[in-house]
Amino acid sequence: MSTIIVATDSRSLSRSIRLAGTDDELMVITRDQVPAGAAQLLALADDPEAVRTVILDGGGDAETEGRVLQLASRMQQSHPQVSVVLVTPRGEEIALQALRSGVRDVLPPEPPLEDVRWVLRRAAESAQAFATGHAPGDTFTGRVIAVASPKGGVGKTTIATHLAAALAQHSPTGTVLVDLDVQFGDVAAALNLDPTYTLGDVLSGPVATDAIALKSLLTQHESGLYVLPGVRNPAEADHIGTEHISRLLGTLKREFRYVILDTAPGLHEQTLAALDQATDVVLVCGLDVPSVRGMRKELDLLHELDLEPLNIHVVVNMADKSGGLSVADVAATLGRKVDVVLPRSTKLLRATNAGEPLVISNPRDPVSKDLTALAGRFAPLGAGSAGRQHRGLLSR
Ligand SMILES: Nc1ncnc2c1ncn2[C@@H]1O[C@H](COP(=O)(O)OP(=O)(O)O)[C@@H](O)[C@H]1O
Ligand SMILES: [Mg+2]
Structure with missing residues (x-):
């Protein structure tokens, strides 16, 4: 004892x-x-x-x-x-x-x-x-939350960074944000960080499986949040395979309670590798017809891929009345309810441009409260969360 x-x-x-x-x-x-x-x-x-x-x-x-x-x-x-x-x-x-x-x-x-x-x-x-002398077991793993959307410019990076910043307030030592928009990621800029190491530096060699070594190469935001930014130069991204991403996420989820993944638009291989390890996906769309149609297709595809046991959270971002589409229209098109609605907000835009998450600089702002409510959906999962069963995508 x-x-x-x-x-x-x-x-x-x-x-x-x-x-x-x-x-x-x-x-x-x-x-x-x-x-x-x-x-x-x-x-x-x-x-x-x-x-x-x-x-x-x-x-x-x-x-x-x-x-x-x-x-x-x-x-x-x-x-x-x-x-x-x-x-x-x-x-x-x-x-x-x-x-x-x-x-x-x-x-x-x-x-x-x-x-x-x-x-x-x-x-x-x-x-x-x-x-x-062995690495910790796989018995208790953190929640892996991928933020995805079929289209660019809908707010994935904004939501991923704010979600991570909000969860880091809850668990400052247990939250990591990984930029899996491998080629054109801008997470470091959104948090005003100047990282020493990036994704390209941690995917091979002992650091890929040694959580402590890996942690020492992550960049830390002043909130405590750990960040692993995308590559420095888009060409480096060619060397990043799905097996690298699987291994990296396997290591991170044993060490961190919340692993938040920003992704590139669409469902290409690297995002699928991430979803294969994820417990949750936050799907983001805007209030316009192409964005909602794209989201419908993405939901159908996730369904076909047998990723059902993923917890899906639907977020409508930049909601305003100008386009004539309502949140109820979105729900009807998607055939499921919309979980969180974030309004268009110049404060959020300014916060991202300044590299300081609004949930930290202005937690009382109504949009910060909406973002904190989104973070509140990710209450810690107990033991066995790793046991979420679906056939491994990559094994097929
Ligand atoms: N709710 C919002 N209100 C106002 N501007 C927003 C909102 N969400 C995102 N933006 C802005 O929209 C642009 C695209 O957002 P970004 O998060 O980079 O999208 P993505 O990662 O999906 O390409 C950024 O300039 C961002 O600051
Ligand atoms: Mg982005």
């Missing part, structure tokens, strides 16, 4: 960790009882060797949180098998610094039970991987 040390003065936090119901032994101490050294902290447990997770509540206080980060970094050096989890109300602000210091995950002060379970499970898997 292994041990979790929790340092908090909050009863509700220790209760939710207890309720998360792992088999681990739980040892709760107050925040004042936390020593400065990693070994001293572990020594508080009956069996220091059995500790695999340490949850430290910073209490929202910058000075205490600074000490927690120092402790995390010492722990990573001396006891890398132990996962340190920081509890803070300032997750978004501090995420990047926390991760760099060796914190494995960040939780809010009143975390949903699902989140606590996720964090504890990841800690268990990484301790296991550490002990056995």
Whole structure:
């Protein structure tokens, strides 16, 4: 049996960790009882060797949180098998610094039970991987959400970046955005990032299957969101095969809770490889006849490809009354309901041009609320989400 040390003065936090119901032994101490050294902290447990997770509540206080980060970094050096989890109300602000210091995950002060379970499970898997020298198993994988549409210019990149930014607010250490519009991707620009590495650098060699190495090559947005941008030069895209994409997504979904994929228009091979690994697809169309017809064809094609178990979310973007088409018309043409409607918004346009997601710069804007509602559709899936069964596309 292994041990979790929790340092908090909050009863509700220790209760939710207890309720998360792992088999681990739980040892709760107050925040004042936390020593400065990693070994001293572990020594508080009956069996220091059995500790695999340490949850430290910073209490929202910058000075205490600074000490927690120092402790995390010492722990990573001396006891890398132990996962340190920081509890803070300032997750978004501090995420990047926390991760760099060796914190494995960040939780809010009143975390949903699902989140606590996720964090504890990841800690268990990484301790296991550490002990056995094997990569973590495939038992618990994240939600892989592809954003797709038959046509360009309908808002896929805008929606993918905003969805990712919104999910990163929920899970700052567990969200990655991958630009699978391999040739002409513009995710890095939409987030105002200047990446060192791109898709072309991570598809072969050991990084393709080693989640930790791969993570170190991702670019981080200030929100904590990890980003893997498309290639620098369109010609590089020729070397990217479906098998590369499958392997990459296989690695990412073991490490991240939310993997968001921006895609190129249409359903070409690379997007199909992505859909084959996806749990969800967000289909985007505008309020115009060609866009809705294209979407109808795409839905039919997904149906023919036997990708049914994919959760499909239909988004009408840039909705306004100028074209004479209504959302009800779209639903009638598609033969299914429209899940989310996003209005045409100059603020959203400006935010994308400035490289700053509206959900972060202006969370109270009505469009930010719509985008957050879209993110809310992706509640964490429990164990076994990886077991979504459909015949592998690529095997056919
Ligand atoms: N709801 C919206 N309101 C206003 N402009 C939008 C909206 N959604 C997207 N845009 C703008 O439309 C253009 C195309 O969007 P983009 O996300 O790049 O589409 P895609 O990735 O499908 O080609 C961009 O300039 C973007 O800022
Ligand atoms: Mg795009």
